[in-house]
Amino acid sequence: MPLTPAAVSIADGAVEIGGRPVLRGIDLTVGVGDFLALMGANGSGKSTLVRALVGLRPLSKGEVRLFDTPLDDFGTWHRIGFVPQRATAASGVPASVWEVVAAGRLTRRRLLRPLSRVDRAAIEEALEVVGLAHRRRDAVSHLSGGQQQRVLIARALAGEPELFFLDEPTAGVDLPNQQALAGALAALKARGATVVLVAHELGPLAPLVDRAVVMRDGRLAYDGAPLRDHEVHQSWFGEPHTHHHHPASPDHQDHAPRVTSPLDPPNGRQ
Numbered sequence: 138m139p140l141t142p143a144a145v146s147i148a149d150g151a152v153e154i155g156g157r158p159v160l161r162g163i164d165l166t167v168g169v170g171d172f173l174a175l176m177g178a179n180g181s182g183k184s185t186l187v188r189a190l191v192g193l194r195p196l197s198k199g200e201v202r203l204f205d206t207p208l209d210d211f212g213t214w215h216r217i218g219f220v221p222q223r224a225t226a227a228s229g230v231p232a233s234v235w236e237v238v239a240a241g242r243l244t245r246r247r248l249l250r251p252l253s254r255v256d257r258a259a260i261e262e263a264l265e266v267v268g269l270a271h272r273r274r275d276a277v278s279h280l281s282g283g284q285q286q287r288v289l290i291a292r293a294l295a296g297e298p299e300l301f302f303l304d305e306p307t308a309g310v311d312l313p314n315q316q317a318l319a320g321a322l323a324a325l326k327a328r329g330a331t332v333v334l335v336a337h338e339l340g341p342l343a344p345l346v347d348r349a350v351v352m353r354d355g356r357l358a359y360d361g362a363p364l365r366d367h368e369v370h371q372s373w374f375g376e377p378h379t380h381h382h383h384p385a386s387p388d389h390q391d392h393a394p395r396v397t398s399p400l401d402p403p404n405g406r407q
């Protein structure tokens with residue numbers, strides 16, 4: 138028996154898209170309260186894995202369990218929060234920040250009931266946590282991309298999820314917005330929530346991460362202690378390795394982190 142109960146797990150998972158294998162042999166268990174960073178190169182399968190874990194992408198093989206319940210039998214979706222990749226809150230409809238965040242409460246509300254005081258308090262708290270309470274009346278379309286991303290995170294937070302998936306929440310987001318996001322996720326973590334975060338670079342989120350998983354070509358290439366940027370780069374393109382790194386060990390202290398982006402093509406593979 139594992140010491141910590143599992144928030145989400147996938148066993149021998151595979152996904153095919155258009156007959157092409159995109160994920161293969163995925164075994165991953167995320168314990169309650171874990172903060173996991175899912176890393177890897179473009180196209181390595183991170184988004185597909187997150188989609189499979191929330192039931193948006195069917196498995197061709199294997200099983201997903203949410204809070205120890207097979208995905209098909211899982212019914213308490215208000216426990217799950219999901220912020221998809223490159224989502225835009227602005228869709229031409231001039232929704233206000235408050236309205237978008239309030240929409241996150243829908244899975245908790247009973248049908249056609251007005252928002253309760255508890256609902257309103259949760260919406261307020263979510264706005265506070267992402268630092269957008271003062272913008273509540275503004276049209277989402279008037280906000281910057283980073284602020285829109287925070288609106289979407291607040292929408293997911295308003296549902297008070299226990300298990301939260303975020304797909305590249307920092308992509309294209311400036312540093313102050315990344316720092317605000319780190320604060321929001323730290324609050325969520327302190328509350329005991331489980332977080333699965335897809336990220337190319339962790340930036341201000343790095344101190345929150347307990348565990349890193351690196352994907353390569355539809356498989357898990359590394360699972361262990363959080364990696365530095367240059368180590369992630371090696372895991373993406375080098376030999377798969379699954380042993381635990383000890384970032385404080387002397388052989389790591391001599392290496393300065395790579396200045397180049399992990400998105401750069403590896404040497405000799407252009």
Ligand SMILES: Nc1ncnc2c1ncn2[C@@H]1O[C@H](COP(=O)(O)OP(=O)(O)OP(=O)(O)O)[C@@H](O)[C@H]1O
Nearest residue numbers: 154155159177178179180181182183184185186222
């Ligand atoms: N809807 C789709 N139709 C066809 N192929 C897809 C689809 N979604 C993903 N793929 C393919 O599956 C593979 C994994 O894609 P996925 O988006 O999961 O990777 P990723 O690691 O999240 O990449 P990125 O960092 O670019 O988001 C890629 O080869 C991609 O082209």
